[in-house]
Amino acid sequence: MVQRVDSYSGFGTPPEKTTLEDILREKGVTTIYCVGLAYDYCVGSTAYDGAKLGFKTYLLTDATKSVAQESHETMDKKL
Secondary structure, eight states: OOOOOOOOSTTOOTTOOOSHHHHHHHTTOOEEEEEEEOIIIIIHHHHHHHHHTTOEEEEEEEEEEOSOHHHHHHHHHHO
16 A cells, blocks of 8 residues: 655655655755745755755745745744
8 A cells, every 4th residue: 555645845754755865965966955835835844854864955035935924934943
């Protein structure tokens, strides 16, 4: 049976694991820049996980937007 996982991070959420980390490491990438929609979900989660995995991580807040103010504030606290 395939287990369905809701994941906001580009790196995946356990038990899911995307190939993004492997591809970046294979190419020697050590720094990532996170932009887009939505700061309070996908963008913020990818930035958070990238930093946890040891990538130098930049989240360009002027190049991203949140879905809602409440979730924006929650992500601010997490980061």
